[in-house]
Amino acid sequence: VKRVSNLEKGGYHLEDEELVRRLRRGDTAALESFILQYTPYVSAIIARVLKNRKEDWEELTADVFLAVWQNRSKLRAEQLRGYLGTIARNRAFNFRRTLRDALPLEEDVVSLEGDDPQRLVEKKELSLLLQRALDELGERPRELFVRHYYYGQTVADAAEEMGVNLSTAKTWLRRGRETLKIGLEEEGYMA
Amino acid sequence: MKWEISTLMEHYTDDEFSPPEGAFVDPKAVAYRVMAQAAPQRPKWRPSVRIIAVAAVLAACMTLTAVGWFYRNYRLNAGYDVTFGENTVTYTPNEKGGVISEEDGRLYFIADGQHIDITDEVDEDTPYFYTMTDENHTTYDFVVGGVPGNYGWIERMVTEDGREASTSKNTAGPWDVILDGQRYSYDELTEEQLQQVEELRRGEEGLLETADSRAWVVRAQEVLGWP
Secondary structure, eight states: OOOOOHHHHTOOOOOHHHHHHHHHTTOHHHHHHHHHHHHHHHHHHHHHHTTTOHHHHHHHHHHHHHHHHHTGGGOOGGGHHHHHHHHHHHHHHHHHHHTTOOOOOSSOEEEBSSSOTHHHHHTTOHHHHHHHHHHTSOHHHHHHHIIIIITOOOHHHHHHHHTOOHHHHHHHHHHHHHHHHHHHHHTTOBO | OEEEHHHHGGGOOOSSOOOOOOOSSOHHHHHHHHHHHHSOOOOSSOOOHHHHHHHHHHHHHHHHHHHHHTSOEEEETTTEEEEEOSSOEEEEEOSOOOSEEEETTEEEEOGGGOOEEOGGGOOSSOOEEEEEEOTTOOEEEEEEEEETTEEEEEEEEEOTTSOEEEEEESOBOOOEEEETTEEEEGGGOOHHHHHHHHHHHHSSSOOEEEOOBOHHHHHHHHHHTOO
């Protein structure tokens, strides 16, 4: 029996639930489908963070899928897209750091109380705190904040794509930082 | 302890504002890369030693032909292995080599085993050129410009059969604004100047903004006839 791979067939689309179920049990045909379905999404995130590193997009995109495959037991269908996006974003940011290519981010520092801010992460409070803080911003300022601090897009690029002038964009970002700091202060994390 | 907001945001999950999907890379090429590591092919039967030997010779011939023509590895001096496929060029960082070394406030051209002090030969408007050809008749053109602390370079490789690869560093100028005849970086504008920018945007005279390639890049393009 000759096995025809998804690549030879041109691929086919699987619903996330079926995809995750098959990935979790180690089905490599499902892996091919998974890659074909989600490469446009993953590579778009990488391309946004690493706008000028076109030559690295393909390899980093492949790294993301390989990382997911190696940790497939953690996959959940309802979180698949967000999980993939987070891995893609973090891989692209880490790669950029290895290039010693400074991220063009506005006032990208907050001071936190205590010697071990990692406890925030361990307590799983941080993602909730971030979600709450950003929810307090209006949709457009939140989008700008996410584009800039989450996807690493320059303020100028984000503002242009959103049709916002630069000074307004900078004001929105400042408000976003203040809101985040207030959220951290209320939880007792600010120095 | 200071934390970067961008680092805190590693723990955020976005399902609202992800960028529009697009054809940034070939999904099939990604799949081939992943499948090679995730699902390596295993032989289903064990051939005899003689068959292995004959097959190995045949495979070596075929591989050498294919690799030699379509998938031959090249190396950019800037520190990338380059693999040409039929329609693709893949760059793999190898952490070897380099084009420029900044030492004690001076710029040295270090590709091709050189150590040439070019500090006085380059500035923002004046590029430094260097060309080399290796034993495979692959030509490498280098362009360097700028000043210590803010220099950049381009390396462009052209193989004997005309395939090209290139890499560069710090070739784009800043996005600047002209106010009262003076050029400012957006990042350095005061609140008052930002207000002025907004007013100019609304006005009839418009606003002068610029985001060009650096002058030494433009000059190099003219000299070398690069697009």
